[in-house]
Amino acid sequence: MASTSKCEFCGGTVGSDEQNCPHCGASNPNYVVDTPRQIFLPKTIDELKEYCAERGMPLLRMRFFIGEDFREPRAFGIFRDGDQFVVYKNKSDGSRAIRYQGPDEAYAVNELFQKLLSECHNRGIYPDGKPDGVTRSASSGRGSKKNRTFLLAMLFILGIVLFASIWSCSKHANDGYYRFSDSILWYRYGNDWYYTDSDGGTSWYSGDPDVSDYKDYYAGDDYDSDWGGSNFRDSAQWESIQSDNSSSSSDYDSWDSGGTDWDSDW
Numbered sequence: 001m002a003s004t005s006k007c008e009f010c011g012g013t014v015g016s017d018e019q020n021c022p023h024c025g026a027s028n029p030n031y032v033v034d035t036p037r038q039i040f041l042p043k044t045i046d047e048l049k050e051y052c053a054e055r056g057m058p059l060l061r062m063r064f065f066i067g068e069d070f071r072e073p074r075a076f077g078i079f080r081d082g083d084q085f086v087v088y089k090n091k092s093d094g095s096r097a098i099r100y101q102g103p104d105e106a107y108a109v110n111e112l113f114q115k116l117l118s119e120c121h122n123r124g125i126y127p128d129g130k131p132d133g134v135t136r137s138a139s140s141g142r143g144s145k146k147n148r149t150f151l152l153a154m155l156f157i158l159g160i161v162l163f164a165s166i167w168s169c170s171k172h173a174n175d176g177y178y179r180f181s182d183s184i185l186w187y188r189y190g191n192d193w194y195y196t197d198s199d200g201g202t203s204w205y206s207g208d209p210d211v212s213d214y215k216d217y218y219a220g221d222d223y224d225s226d227w228g229g230s231n232f233r234d235s236a237q238w239e240s241i242q243s244d245n246s247s248s249s250s251d252y253d254s255w256d257s258g259g260t261d262w263d264s265d266w
Helices: 045-054 105-121 141-171 236-248
Strands: 004-006 013-015 064-066 075-081 084-090 096-102 176-178 184-189 192-197 205-207 218-220
Touching (some): 045 064, 045 075, 064 105, 075 105, 096 105
Parallel strands (some): 064 075
Antiparallel strands (some): 004 013, 075 084, 084 096, 192 205
């Protein structure tokens, strides 16, 4: 089922199944090709929860409440009430607009799912896969100008990403295990140091070896049980590092719910 949005050029209504705005001919950035790339369409509330969790969606920040009759302003949601499924929107003034109420769970879930995708697409996030090569209609000069601006912005962002990648590789060039003595095993990650008792120790702690020529004591990047201690990559510190790295790269970090039209019925 197609969702709708406002054309960013003329303000007309355009469906996600329309490649160009029917009013001005501008290319529709929310156009979704009906192809097998739409691999998974949730049909139950639990499946919708799973879909969002797998993609790391911060639903509280996004103001989507799945399986919850949330009563505060500025919220989209779905919940079950007996044999009825209710899809709703709480507007800025606290009033509620019911999008659907009935026994068809798959239909109810799809209504909220399409709204979720629409809100993501409006922010340049495509959890369902980015639309395949959509080109701007030649009749819209404003669209061409915007595309050039977008391309320059993307090149700038790619430049930053490339620089960050090079910097990150440089920062982590000396990661790995170090042995300054037989009693303590050290691990370096970036500019941080961790150590453990090599005599059967399994816990790791933050520390500083205070050795200026530490590179001379490099043991390797892959853990060797002959060193004693334990594998740093099985430690709680390593899990925390990976969690921080994962969350810092989320597409949803900059989500601002103020970008939603909270005064409309849907």
